[in-house]
Amino acid sequence: xxxxxxxxxxxxxxxxxxxxxxxxxxxxxxxxxxxxxxxxxxxxxxxxxxxxxxxxxxxxxxxxxxxxxxxxxxxxxx
Amino acid sequence: xxxxxxxxxxxxxxxxxxxxxxxxxxxxxxxxxxxxxxxxxxxxxxxxxxxxxxxxxxxxxxxxxxxxxxxxxxxxxxxxxxxxxxxxxxxxxxxxxxxxxxxxxxxxxxxxxxxxxxxxxxxxxxxxxxxxxxxxxxxxxxxxxxxxxxxxxxxxxxxxxxxxxxxxxxxxxxxxx
Numbered sequence: 001x002x003x004x005x006x007x008x009x010x011x012x013x014x015x016x017x018x019x020x021x022x023x024x025x026x027x028x029x030x031x032x033x034x035x036x037x038x039x040x041x042x043x044x045x046x047x048x049x050x051x052x053x054x055x056x057x058x059x060x061x062x063x064x065x066x067x068x069x070x071x072x073x074x075x076x077x078x
Numbered sequence: 079x080x081x082x083x084x085x086x087x088x089x090x091x092x093x094x095x096x097x098x099x100x101x102x103x104x105x106x107x108x109x110x111x112x113x114x115x116x117x118x119x120x121x122x123x124x125x126x127x128x129x130x131x132x133x134x135x136x137x138x139x140x141x142x143x144x145x146x147x148x149x150x151x152x153x154x155x156x157x158x159x160x161x162x163x164x165x166x167x168x169x170x171x172x173x174x175x176x177x178x179x180x181x182x183x184x185x186x187x188x189x190x191x192x193x194x195x196x197x198x199x200x201x202x203x204x205x206x207x208x209x210x211x212x213x214x215x216x217x218x219x220x221x222x223x224x225x226x227x228x229x230x231x232x233x234x235x236x237x238x239x240x241x242x243x244x245x246x247x248x249x250x251x252x253x254x255x
Binding site: 016021 | 114163
């Protein structure tokens with residue numbers, strides 16, 4: 001499993017990733033649209049966001065995400 | 079100016095496995111330049127059942143010798159990766175572009191992963207990249223050609239792997255900085 005950009009988020013990332021990988025292969029690919037691992041993702045994301053602010057890439061990121069990459073995309077977030 | 083490049087690959091693996099491998103592709107010895115990867119957003123569209131993910135990747139890199147000193151502060155690059163997986167149509171689309179050094183060179187790479195029309199147990203992966211430089215001082219064309227060549231070199235390396243499972247390890251090809 002790869003590291004997080006912030007070294008102190010790697011443990012949270014590992015826990016979330018293993019939950020996601022299991023869900024992706026065992027549920028999502030078999031037709032389920034019910035998400036799981038949401039609490040783990042929330043905790044992990046909060047950690048990553050502090051790193052993004054620290055490294056001052058939040059503005060670059062906001063700029064890049066203004067352009068929606070897929071025409072079908074709505075602005076839903078998890 | 080914008081130099082389009084594309085390549086196509088036919089891994090002899092089921093689509094499901096190929097898309098699963100996409101999430102597991104780092105770390106690996108063929109992409110040691112990727113230092114970290116984080117999920118920023120992830121959701122399933124309740125109507126279409128499509129999984130959408132935004133990730134942030136951090137890569138290390140090396141500058142070409144002819145690059146002026148100080149052209150970029152640090153050769154580390156942040157890359158944004160947006161993806162959509164539709165399990166009903168067996169289609170995965172991923173788009174990546176660099177956030178850092180975008181004034182010097184912006185590389186946008188798109189990959190479309192579908193079921194092979196020849197064999198439902200195989201997969202088709204089409205890759206397209208655009209290299210754009212807005213940098214002045216007569217370097218723009220050189221930077222763009224450099225970028226396009228790097229893309230071709232990396233794609234060639236991927237082809238040597240014969241479109242096996244290994245090709246995903248070098249994905250995305252963005253090794254530019």
